[in-house]
Amino acid sequence: MRNGRSGRLSSKISRLITSKGSSGTRMKQASPKQRSLWTKIGITLLVMFLIAAALQIGPHIISSRTDRSPARLLEGIEPDSSSTEKQTRIKTILQAMTPEEKAGQLLMFGFSEEDEHFISQMISRRQIGGVIIFERNVRDAGQVIRMNQALQRRAYLYGSLPLFIAVDQEGEPVDRLGSTITCFPGPRDLGRLNSPYYTWIAARDTARELKALGFNVNLAPVLDIAGEDSIVYERSYGDAAWQVCSLGQAAVNGYRQGGVIPCAKHFPGIGFAVDDPHEGTVEIEKNLNELEESDLRPFRHLIAAGVEMILVSNALYPSLDPEAPACFSPIIVKDLLRENMAYDGLILCDDLEMGAALSHNSTGRLAVDAVKAGADIVLVCHSPEKQAEAYNALVEAIKSGEINEQQLNETLNRIITIKMKWQLGSQQAVPEKAAAVIKNQRHQEDARQIMTELNRKKDSDN
Structure with missing residues (x-):
């Protein structure tokens, strides 16, 4: 016609x-x-x-x-759909995915303002699985909402699965959003207060505001047990395993109730570290028995509670694996975390651009090694060149069979399952609704009450 x-x-x-x-x-x-x-x-x-x-x-x-893209095939599945229906749909999605699409889902990228075109192309053409937002991406609440809307919309229009949109909003000193949202005391201050209730309130209110901005993952809480000499001292709830277990559990519950996915870190624990893994190789001189007595206890506690994500550090643990940093070590990721500790959630590999990682190999090789070791998602947070290198290396490893197909499909099954469970595609930020949530009166009152209790505690201690 x-x-x-x-x-x-x-x-x-x-x-x-x-x-x-x-x-x-x-x-x-x-x-x-x-x-x-x-x-x-x-x-x-x-x-x-x-x-x-x-x-x-x-x-x-x-x-x-x-019509048979991952995004379209995911439609119609509800939280109350049967497990059989969900698994059937996931199997259909996996069968429809190309090696390039599978490689993309294994990656979470950061970007700067100058790289916005590149990240858009990686979403539309490479179908990456997630993005991570830093201070450099944040001007004000309205801008963050528009940015996250655009990122999620682009994934949908090009047939990709919904994005994980993540941020490190631990509280001071790691506070990516600053004054954009309600300010609560950081983990160390919450540890001084030692109140699971107030920790839960802070996490719940923070998560509500993150969700209103369009985020669906918070890379928190930190479960490291840290003394005063530790590089993560201010980011940790304390130096006692029982306290970190208690407050870590409260934070996870709060993030969940507020509507974002929590991610516990930095497995198997970097509280003993005095050097910064961002700068170079960090070695944790503890054997397995010592780790079991302290560092691993909060992770075992949260695994029993079903924590959805765990981020693995790129520090070196010579007594466990003298050659490979934790996130590239099958001994630590597969044998210890996945099998011994029976963890069935998502495993994230910390940023490949940190000095502790790059001192061991190229970004492309590291990405492949991380996935082969058992990581589900690999973070590459800054450089487009290194991000492209990681993506290309994963595609080649999938096509050549270097990455085992069964393991790859199990990884993708976990990724799709959590995206399906949390209905990420339907969690679009709406500016009109966000205005009623972000820095609202209730959250401001909660923050003031916690600060009042904290100051009272400090005064009594002095």
Whole structure:
């Protein structure tokens, strides 16, 4: 039908240029100037026709390409759908995914303002599984909402699974959003107060505001047991395992109730570290028995409570694996965390651009090693060049079979399951609703009450 219309319109254009006028008499020989004018008119009409045809055909092409895309295949599954129905749908999604799409889902990227075009391309063409937001991406609440909306919308329009949109909002000193949201005391101050209730309140209110901004993952709480010399002293709830277990559990419950996915870190514990893993290699000189007595206890406690995500550090634990940092070590990730501790949630590998990681290998090799060791998601937080290197290396490893297909599908099953369970595609930030949540009166009162109790505690201690 379209070809017939095209032929008729082309004939009309031809007649306009060379044939009879409306009176039925042959047109006079046109001057060069007239011929040029008629040619321009004819070309314009032809271009208009081609645009109209493209508008008619375009949606059909897009529809046929995306009807069996991961995003479309995920639609229609509700939280109360049967487990059989969910697994059947996940199997269908896995069968429809290309090696490139599978590689993309294993990655979480950060970006700067200068790299926004690159991250957009990685979402639309490479279907990366998540993004992580830093201070550099934040100006005000409205801008953050628009940014997160655009990121999630782009994933959907190009047929990708919904994005994990993550942030490190631990509380001071790791406070990516600053004054954009309600300010609560950081983990160390909450540890001084030692109140599971107030820790839960702070986490719940924070999560509500994160969700209103369009985030669905908070890379918190920190479960490291840290003394005064530790590099994570202010980020930790305390130096006693029982206290970190108690307050870590309260924080996880609060984040969940507020509507974001919690991620416990930094397995198997970096509280003993005095050097910064962002700068270079960090070694934790503890054997397994020592780790079991302290550092691993909060993780075992939260695993029993079903924590959805655990981030593995890139510190080196020579007594467990003398060669590979934790997140690249099958001994630590597969044998200890996945099998010995029976963890069935998502395992994240800490940023590959940290000095503790890059001192061991190239970004591409590290990404492959992390997945082979058992990581489900790999963070590459800054450089587009290193992000592209990680993506390309994973695609090649999947195609060559270096990454085991069964292990890969188990990883993707876990990723899709949690995205399905939390209905990430439906969690769009709405500015009108967000205004009633972000820094609202109730949250401000909660923050003041916690600060009042904290100051009272400090005064009594002095």
